[in-house]
Amino acid sequence: xxxxxxxxxxxxxxxxxxxxxxxxxxxxxxxxxxxxxxxxxxxxxxxxxxxxxxxxxxxxxxxxxxxxxxxxxxxxxxxxxxxxxxxxxxxxxxxxxxxxxxxxxxxxxxxxxxxxxxxxxxxxxxxxxxxxxxxxxxxxxxxxxxxxxxxxxxxxxxxxxxxxxxxxxxxxxxxxxxxxxxxxxxxxxxxxxxxxxxxxxxxxxxxxxxxxxxxxxxxx
Numbered sequence: 001x002x003x004x005x006x007x008x009x010x011x012x013x014x015x016x017x018x019x020x021x022x023x024x025x026x027x028x029x030x031x032x033x034x035x036x037x038x039x040x041x042x043x044x045x046x047x048x049x050x051x052x053x054x055x056x057x058x059x060x061x062x063x064x065x066x067x068x069x070x071x072x073x074x075x076x077x078x079x080x081x082x083x084x085x086x087x088x089x090x091x092x093x094x095x096x097x098x099x100x101x102x103x104x105x106x107x108x109x110x111x112x113x114x115x116x117x118x119x120x121x122x123x124x125x126x127x128x129x130x131x132x133x134x135x136x137x138x139x140x141x142x143x144x145x146x147x148x149x150x151x152x153x154x155x156x157x158x159x160x161x162x163x164x165x166x167x168x169x170x171x172x173x174x175x176x177x178x179x180x181x182x183x184x185x186x187x188x189x190x191x192x193x194x195x196x197x198x199x200x201x202x203x204x205x206x207x208x209x210x211x212x213x214x215x216x217x218x219x220x
Contacts, residue, residue: 024124025051025060025107026078029067031132031144032109032120034218040111043068043092049104051124052096061094064107068092073128108134138180138189146175146193148218149203154211155181155188162209163190172196187213 033040045064047055055061065085066078077084085092105124112118121134132142135150142148153159160179167174173195181188198217206215 022059022063023073023128024105024126024130025063026067026071026073027128027130027144028107028109028120028122028124028132029064030070030072031067031122031130031142031218032111032118033068033070035120035135035150035216036111036118037216038113039070039088039090040068041090041113042111043090044095044110045092046095046097046108046110048097048099048101048106048108051105051107052098055094055096060107064109065090065092068109068111103133135189137182140178140180140189140191141176142191142218143176143193144218147196147198149190149192149194149198149206150214150216150218151190151192151206151212152214152216153188153190154213155183155185156211159188159209159211160190163192163206166202166205166209167192167194170196170202172198172202 043065045061047060051060062081063078066075066081068090069077069081069084069088071077071081103123103125106121108119108121110117110119119136120132122130122132124130130144132140132144134140135142151163164174174192175195176193178191179188197219203215203217206212
């Protein structure tokens with residue numbers, strides 16, 4: 001097994017008793033918040049497997065809410081995330097599910113406001129790491145440990161090449177890439193994890209390409 005750094009072995013700097021149940025959960029919430037692009041007004045969190053059984057004792061619930069407020073794993077404010085959520089007016093509900101998921105530490109996070117609703121399924125894979133495995137019905141694999149672009153677009157020939165060329169022109173290396181679509185010719189999604197930071201000018205360039213409807217980013 002290869003490790004990227006010593007932190008893959010000893011785990012992340014974090015608040016809470018468990019890297020899997022607390023730090024990983026906080027990262028799921030934080031990635032959901034980043035993809036949504038703003039503070040959600042409400043959250044409905046479905047918990048599966050071990051998350052459903054132990055979420056109160058292991059502070060999984062507090063950690064996810066902290067992530068949805070924009071707090072990283074080391075942020076002391078995670079401890080008071082419930083009261084902080086009350087202050088900003090974000091309501092939340094936890095729903096332990098009895099059905100089995102593919103992974104024992106699974107959370108399906110549904111968040112929204114008056115403008116839109118987003119649904120994300122994340123799994124905590126240990127050591128504070130997590131993966132997004134579903135976003136609004138698209139199956140994918142997004143680790144949250146690399147800067148990433150999520151590009152929603154119409155399913156048209158040449159779009160993947162246009163986005164890849166825009167990255168290459170800036171000497172941005174692609175670490176991982178997935179492409180999925182709902183139906184032929186309809187809505188599609190590119191998930192691109194890269195080795196370099198993503199600046200606003202690249203986002204604007206991608207948004208200006210034909211048939212691209214949304215560009216979101218996740219920072220490392």
